[in-house]
Amino acid sequence: MNDWIARIGGRLEDGARVVFDTPEPARRALEGPVMSPLVHLGILDVVGDGAERFLQGQTSAQLSLVDGEFAPLGCFCTPKGRVLANVQLWRVAPNHYRLLTHHELVASLAEHLAKFAPFYRVELTPRDDLALIGLFGHEAPAVAEALLDVEPPGAWRQVEREALQVVGHPGPVTRMLLCLPTADAEATWSRLAAQVTPVDSATWRLHDIQAGLVWLDASQRDSYLPQMINWEALGGISFKKGCYTGQEVVARAHFRGQVKKRLMRAQLEGEQLPEPGSAVLDAADKRLGEVLSAELDAYGQAEILAVMSTREPKEPLSVAGQKLKLLKLPYPLERLDPEQLAEKH
Template identity: 60%
Template sequence: MTDWNALVGATPLDERRVGFDTPDQARKALDTSVRTPLAHLGILEISGADAERFLQGQASAQLSLASSGFAPLTCFCTPKGRMLANAQVVRVEDQRFWLIPEYSLLSPLKEHLDKFAAFYKADMRVRDDLVMLGLIGNEAPALLEAKLDIEPPAVWHHARQGERHALRHPGPRPRLLLIVPEQDVGNVWELLAPHTTPVGNAVWCLHDIQAGMAWMRDVHRDTYLPQMINWEALGGISFKKGCYTGQEVVARAHFRGQVKKRLIRAQLEGAELPEPGDAVEDSEGKPHGEVFCAELDAYGQAEILAVMTTKEVPGPLSVAGQRLKPLKLPYAVERLDPESLVQKT
């Protein structure tokens, strides 16, 4: 695992988090540009003569779209349509792809895909030699071009300069995910230092919540259909491709309108962070959903994504005694075909 303290002076907080002494870090990301180590993410590389054909049979993404800079969202499911992992797909070369999931899913995802890889000319390996950094702020695209000589990509697109890569993610401020070789991370960190403030990766995760992006962790495996975390509303499912593991169930849920739970965004009136799986309850203590993820916002209150029943629920709702205030998602909860997201060149 990456030694973030040695590389950039970050303090390890737990297996997923690193931090800095910077005060009011979430607020800094509103007022200025910030940089952060993305310690909670990992890269699984798939390469070989059959790499695309292999992934096409397992991923919800249409792999042929992962070209000309487009880096689609995807997910991997059980035969019953339950998600084992979600990720972003980057085509690095003709038959070499990077999957970017949450770090705790790297080994389980590889183990799952290994069951099918034996039938293809495809190799998989975890790329611990690559490091990911986050760049957030209104000046982030200009910094990418001026300091790293990379033309800023569109949202969910990929650009590169040599061994340095950049991906654009949505959020309340422009966000760029940088991928660089471990031996180069110090150089990149210092190039950005005069123009950005270092913050912990909890800030990046907060912006994921505010973007309505639910990135699975190991604790979420085999629990949700993709639509339960609004994955089709983010372009994470191609309904125009052929079969993949779990496709029949996912398609049936979509076309028959059988999705009984959906992802919501909310703020809690308190500073206590709930854990994934904590119940969202009504005033009588009856559960109507569960927390997916949570982070503290710029005002010291918990913001969450929760998977909730689609039935009308009597209010007020709360989580661990903290009253829940629904917040608007920044996208429509309806099918978004990834084919429509490919930037024409």
């Protein structure tokens, strides 16, 4: 499945990280176009005549908006409103939808949805035969046009050319996720390599952190309301659609203002990367929350996303013995309807 990564000079570490011998990869992303395989993410396909109705009843996304151009966020929840998987959705063809999520959650999401799939005559297929490549940087749009012959999509938009699909993600620089058959990955990579520098996948993950975007993994499954990972601020929850699993709890938390924890962005004074789940402590060593993701920035300091209490903390804050400084999120913590987001482009 990932054999092509070694052939392009990459090393797979810890099962979900790709490393290249590129000097200062985080800085490279600021200087020019870069690319990396994104093996920490995975794909689940939903296909069948009832696919739209099926997903409409299971996810927070408004499926009528997933039209082949708009590729919004969504999430699948338990009846208690806890997130089983947060996803990006796009339409490949009529009655064929693609779900992007953390690779550790593809199998469990398929198993969860399989309980309802027969009633809608849909098939659920984990796509181990697809490769995901992140293409990003200020010059990435020009590269996409010149070398891939596609018009660069904006955030949460999609374009395609034959078997290649390109979806836009937010971030400090232009970011595009390429989805293509694994059989085509090596040739596409070689074509891009004429103008694009390979970098570690940690650089893409750092830009997720800087975008205030987290992809929950298996250890974080069934732990948070969607609002606790700022999903409604990213346009990942439609409050205008009908019922879906967990909808009542999610809506109640929103309209009654019952969300007491939020995803926050921070920087640590040190180079030690905390493990996911590491406690965020206040001055009295009281736990305020936990780290969800962490990467080193271009200056060698750790940046994190953590779910934390919204109450005013007693400073200084720390994680794993390192002082924590809160950073501003790139979006306001307020509801952004996907219906509004779809109209902006």
